[in-house]
Amino acid sequence: MKKRPLKSMRLYFSIMVVSVVILTIVLAGLITFFLDWMNVTWLSNLNLMLQIALYCTFLGILIAAIFNKSIITPIKKLSNASCEVAKGDFTVNPVCKSNLNEMKELFENFRIMVAELGATETLRNDFVMNVSHEIKTPINAIEGYATLLQDKNQTEAEKDEYISKIIYNTKRLSSLVGNILMLSKVESQNIPLKKTLYALDEQIRQAIVSLESKWLDKEIEFDVELDSVKYTGVETLMYHVWSNLLDNAIKFTPRQGLISIQLKNGGGQAVCSISDTGPGMPEETKAHIFDKFYQGDTSHQSEGNGLGLALVKQIVDIGKGTIEVSSTVGKGSIFTITLPNPASNNIL
16 A cells, blocks of 8 residues: 655644634633633633633633544554454454545454455465365375285285275375475475576476376377577476376367477567467456465366465466466367566576
8 A cells, every 4th residue: 555644644734723723712712701601700710821721721622522433442442453363263244434545544444454365265265175175185095005915815817906005195195295395385485496598498308208107198290399598597497397287188188189399589588388289267266366275177076176376376486487278178278378588687
C-alpha cells in the first residue's frame, strides 16, 4: 500500500482545535447572554480564573469527545479485531466510521492483511492435507505388500511382483519427499544460487537422454531443433525444468506419438517450446496447472504427485523468466519457456 504523509491528520486536528475554541467562545458568549437575560448573575460574579477554568473544562470535554470518536473508538475496534485474528478467525471485517483518511487507510490495510493471512492459512492447510494424502498412499501400499510377503505360501512369482510394487512405491515416496524439499528450498530461495555459464541446448539433450527408457518403451519419436545457446544460471535447477516438462510430455503422449522441442536464441532472450501429441487440457485444467498437487488428468495420478509443474514455475520465476501453456483438447499441449538475456549474469 502506498504510504502518504500525515498532513491530512495534522490538518484535521488543527481545524478541530480551532473549531472547538471558536465554538467554545461562541457558546460562552451565548451562555453569558442567556444568564444575563435570565437575571442569573452568579457566573459573571465568579472570579475570572474560575470562569476560564469552567470554559477550559468545557473545551476539554468537547475535544475529548471528538478525539474519542475519531481515534480511540476505531483503535479499540481494530484491537478487538486483532485479537480475533490471533485466535484464528480470518473472517473479521471491522468497519471504520472515522473521518480521518489515515484511519480509513489503516482499516483497509488491516482487511487486506487479514485476507492474505486467511489465504495463506488455507493454502497451508491444503498443503498439509495433500502431503499427508500423497505420503499415506505409497506407505499403505508398501505396508500391504510387505504384509503379503510374510505369507510363506506365496509363490516366487508373487513375491517378485510384491517386491517390485514395494520398490515402485518407495521410489514414488522418495520422489515426493524430494520434490517437497526442493520446492520448499526454491520458494524460500534457501539454496546456494551458484551461477555458471553452460550450454542450454546441451542440457536439454542430456534431459532427453536421461529419460530414454521411458520414451523408448512407448516408441515415441522426437523432433528436436535446438539453437546453440550459452546461458548463465544455476545448472541443477534448470535441469529440473527440462526433466519435469519432458517427463510430463512423455507421460501424456500416446504410444508412437511425437514430441517436438525447439530452442531459439534471439532478441536478447532464449525461447524453448516443448509440445506433445497427448490428450490436451480443458481451460479449467490450464488455469490450475501450476498449482501444488493439482492433477487435471486423474488417469495418470499414480505416476506423479502434482508438484513437478509447481516446481518448474518457481524455478522459472526465480530466473525472471516466463512459462506459458497452450493446449487443445484432443490435440496436445505446448509449454513455452522464455528466459531473458541468456548469457547475462543476472539470470538465476
